[in-house]
Amino acid sequence: MAKSHGENGPRAPAAGGHLSGTRESLAPGPDAATADELSSLGSDSEANGFAERRIDKFGFIVGSQGAEGALEEVPLEVLRQRESKWLDMLNNWDKWMAKKHKKIRLRCQKGIPPSLRGRAWQYLSGGKVKLQQNPGKFDELDMSPGDPKWLDVIERDLHRQFPFHEMFVSRGGHGQQDLFRVLKAYTLYRPEEGYCQAQAPIAAVLLMHMPAEQAFWCLVQICEKYLPGYYSEKLEAIQLDGEILFSLLQKVSPVAHKHLSQQKIDPLLYMTEWFMCAFSRTLPWSSVLRVWDMFFCEGVKIIFRVGLVLLKHALGSPEKLKACQGQYETIERLRSLSPKIMQEAFLVQEAARCQSHPGGRARPVAHPATFTVHPPAPRCPPPWFQRQVQAAQAGPEGATEAGEGEWAAGQAPDPKSSQGGSCCGRCMSPTGCAPKGPGPPGPPRLSSPGLSLPLLPGEPDIPGE
Numbered sequence: 457m458a459k460s461h462g463e464n465g466p467r468a469p470a471a472g473g474h475l476s477g478t479r480e481s482l483a484p485g486p487d488a489a490t491a492d493e494l495s496s497l498g499s500d501s502e503a504n505g506f507a508e509r510r511i512d513k514f515g516f517i518v519g520s521q522g523a524e525g526a527l528e529e530v531p532l533e534v535l536r537q538r539e540s541k542w543l544d545m546l547n548n549w550d551k552w553m554a555k556k557h558k559k560i561r562l563r564c565q566k567g568i569p570p571s572l573r574g575r576a577w578q579y580l581s582g583g584k585v586k587l588q589q590n591p592g593k594f595d596e597l598d599m600s601p602g603d604p605k606w607l608d609v610i611e612r613d614l615h616r617q618f619p620f621h622e623m624f625v626s627r628g629g630h631g632q633q634d635l636f637r638v639l640k641a642y643t644l645y646r647p648e649e650g651y652c653q654a655q656a657p658i659a660a661v662l663l664m665h666m667p668a669e670q671a672f673w674c675l676v677q678i679c680e681k682y683l684p685g686y687y688s689e690k691l692e693a694i695q696l697d698g699e700i701l702f703s704l705l706q707k708v709s710p711v712a713h714k715h716l717s718q719q720k721i722d723p724l725l726y727m728t729e730w731f732m733c734a735f736s737r738t739l740p741w742s743s744v745l746r747v748w749d750m751f752f753c754e755g756v757k758i759i760f761r762v763g764l765v766l767l768k769h770a771l772g773s774p775e776k777l778k779a780c781q782g783q784y785e786t787i788e789r790l791r792s793l794s795p796k797i798m799q800e801a802f803l804v805q806e807a808a809r810c811q812s813h814p815g816g817r818a819r820p821v822a823h824p825a826t827f828t829v830h831p832p833a834p835r836c837p838p839p840w841f842q843r844q845v846q847a848a849q850a851g852p853e854g855a856t857e858a859g860e861g862e863w864a865a866g867q868a869p870d871p872k873s874s875q876g877g878s879c880c881g882r883c884m885s886p887t888g889c890a891p892k893g894p895g896p897p898g899p900p901r902l903s904s905p906g907l908s909l910p911l912l913p914g915e916p917d918i919p920g921e
Contacts, residue, residue, distance in 0.1 A: 513570075514741045515622045515664060530567075539569045542576060549579050564753040565808060567746050574665030580752040582681065583674035594669040597641035606643045606651045610636060613653060617660040624660065634668040635660055641672050642679070652687035654732035655679070661736050661748070678734075682756055686732055694731060697756075698723035701731075701763055708764045708810070712771035719783050726790040730763055738793075742800045750807070761810040762803065766790075769797040769806070 510518040530538075545552045545560065552560055560580075568576045578584040587594075614632045618624050623631035638659045643651050658678060662671035679686070685693030702723045706713040716723075729737060734751060736744050751758040770789055771777060780786040796802065 511622050514745075516618075516741065517620045517622065517625070535569060538563070538566070539571060542569055542572045546572065546575060546579060561750075561753050564749045565804065568749045573745065573749070574670070577662070577665065577674060577748070577752050578670055581674050581677040583670060583677050586673040586676060587670060590673075593645075594641055594672050597644045597672075598637050598668075600644055602640045603643055603647065603650075607640060610639045610643075610651055610656075613656045617656050621660075621664070623664060631660075631663060634663050634671070637668050638663065638672045638675060642675060645672075645676065646679070649679075649688060652732075654729075655687055657733045657736045661734075661744070682751070683731075683734075694728060695724065697731060697760075698727050701727055701760060704760065704764060705767055709768035709772040711773060711777070712767050715771055715777055715780065715786070716767075719786055721783055721786060725787060726767075727763055730766075731759055734759060735762060739798050739803070740795070740800070743798055743803050746800055746804050747807075750804075758807065761807040764810055765803060765806040766793060766797060770794070 512518050541563065545563075564580070578587075614635055615624075615627055617635060621631070623629075624635070626632070635656065639651060639655060642655065642659075643649075655675065659671060659675050662674050665671075666674070683693070702713070702716070705716070735747055739747065747758060747762055767790075770793055771780065771786070776789075780789050797806075
């Protein structure tokens with residue numbers, strides 16, 4: 457997943473396009489006063505010649521890559537009951553979060569009603585609280601010109617985000633305008649972080665369910681609270697989480713773990729897009745929404761669980777490995793997953809069953825009223841630190857055996873933290889949490905060109921990018 461940089465300089469827009477990397481060129485014209493009402497809510501399919509085509513219930517053009525076939529429909533009566541329950545929760549959110557969080561988690565697993573999904577995501581993520589704490593901030597960022605080195609890069613990525621969705625099908629339409637506004641605002645809100653290509657599909661999914669300002673604050677929460685460090689220039693967090701996923705796979709599916717080890721396939725080759733885009737470019741859309749419902753409630757461990765389920769059922773038996781004799785075949789299997797294992801009901805059920813494995817114990821989400829003051833969950837320790845914990849449990853002699861160099865790399869935690877069922881809040885490893893400290897040298901830094909987002913079918917490529 458490349459950290460995009462505007463090193464190639466400005467590039468003229470494609471023929472027929474009118475985006476030039478400035479807010480003025482993306483403005484809706486003289487009716488700017490009604491922009492908020494139209495923002496993220498209108499369809500651009502008519503403007504792009506798709507008026508005669510049918511749209512599925514998710515907004516994708518029927519017959520396109522993003523559209524789905526027959527779906528398992530929830531009975532209308534059941535849907536109305538769920539809407540009533542969710543309305544009661546959202547209208548009494550503080551009470552529910554304080555005393556009945558387990559019930560909220562169970563209802564998120566069943567799926568949030570479509571009519572309330574956008575509102576629920578704002579409450580679950582704390583984006584609504586961030587918006588209330590920063591009134592007018594998004595408008596201020598939206599009116600600012602932005603950093604030219606990011607504007608051109610963002611503009612080039614706009615047409616690649618769900619090109620068969622009615623909201624983004626038209627170049628320069630309402631969907632692309634709002635996507636540009638949200639991504640540009642984030643580069644101004646976090647100038648030290650800038651823009652990463654993987655943020656575009658995340659923001660696009662949010663815009664399908666809420667206006668631009670609310671989508672911006674939800675994006676902030678995802679980048680800062682749910683997936684901290686994923687979109688930084690060095691991509692340190694995604695490298696570490698790749699190692700954590702591979703370690704957990706050994707317990708969930710030893711067969712798959714052994715095969716990937718023998719083929720020397722680095723986790724970054726298959727999990728980077730899964731994690732950084734929260735499966736929005738991988739799963740069928742109904743499954744994406746169900747995964748996001750649980751993700752906003754329970755955090756990043758849902759991403760780990762889904763990744764483990766996919767790996768287990770794609771490579772977890774000798775029969776499945778017969779067609780994966782080499783690296784190329786294995787990578788192709790993970791890029792072309794079986795529709796059965798990505799099916800909504802199967803995936804959610806299997807992800808819930810992962811609760812019996814490390815990474816499966818529920819961790820309460822911070823109350824929205826105090827969400828902003830909770831630090832990101834610590835990450836699991838590497839093997840060198842686990843040896844330190846074992847040495848601490850063995851006493852001073854064990855500490856000496858661990859080696860002074862290793863011991864100085866970080867302060868060992870209380871041995872009790874790794875006993876009695878206490879687990880890491882990030883991926884529930886029973887070995888405890890790594891403290892802050894330099895530690896030994898980490899994995900080699902990634903070169904950005906090798907991690908670019910692959911194009912989806914139907915997405916136009918631009919030579920020279």
